[in-house]
Amino acid sequence: MSKVTCHMSMSVDGFVAGPHQSLENPLGIGGPLLHEWHFDPMHEDDLAWRDSLLAPKGAYIMGRNMFGPIRGEWDDDWRGWWGDEPPYHAPVFVLTHHAREPIEMQGGTTFYFVDGFEAAFEQARAIAGDKEIDIAGGASTVRQALNAGVINELVVDVAPVVLGSGESIFAGITDVKLEQIEVAHSPFATHIRYRVG
């Protein structure tokens, strides 16, 4: 069976997005600071972790808030934040209660719209073969995956940033066991890989 991974940039205080997420601030106030470690100019010690983030996967699962700011019925003009060629290059299962036809993008990304984490995960399993399934985010989708007990490996990139409040992938999670299996760092982030039990 394919490995299920999750790789999140996080503040020192445990948030993957800042407060007050909006169309203007999709990552919340201060949220973009979490991602500076994988922007240019990049430190050589961060390269392997950026590459792991962008490595080919068999499928992704993503929350609707991560796909776009639209609530309720779909606006068919919205095709994600990433332009014509999103960086996924694989099937992406977007969690939503509102049905929508799949959207085939350039570069191998196809967005499928599925009602419920369990259904999305079954479809991702079926299509991923022996390749990784990645839980792309946001926080609520990662929490669903942790509660479902399906994540095998979690990487957090701890940025030297304090947000004070925001979205946590662990809020209310009490029964997840972590085993720390790898640590590396540049001046811009501390990367920690955990096996999830």
Next chain:
Amino acid sequence: MSKVTCHMSMSVDGFVAGPHQSLENPLGIGGPLLHEWHFDPMHEDDLAWRDSLLAPKGAYIMGRNMFGPIRGEWDDDWRGWWGDEPPYHAPVFVLTHHAREPIEMQGGTTFYFVDGFEAAFEQARAIAGDKEIDIAGGASTVRQALNAGVINELVVDVAPVVLGSGESIFAGITDVKLEQIEVAHSPFATHIRYRVG
């Protein structure tokens, strides 16, 4: 002037104590798991960080909740959690609105009871000379020190533990700048030292 430090064991989700702190669970549910890295048997890669935690300081500042579970007027029988010889070996300024005479313990620790962070910090400055002042905790006292802008260096020992909720030293803090200056790890913790700006 003396350097002001703070050194806290923390969960991956940013908590220094678990929820539901009480006399039976002074560190909250799951809180003791954060401290396993500096218990016996200790991994050799953790030793230097345990030593830094226990190194001689000029003075400590501590919240009343960290000193004991008593609320309101003092019960003079309570002399802290640590027995006759606490591990501080220096003056410890305990924040409280309730006056109490100093308590001289064995091994050089004296507990002084002071009303307000600012007053405690002034007294610690006066007594510490050129030795470090350490903000010992708990979360609320660290937040007061961060808001006062007095902490120069912060060490977090990130344990491979998820608490789901609890006490954060950063809750509501939005204007603290961190510079990551050192990282080390054993299988039981990732230690990160930050300069605080």
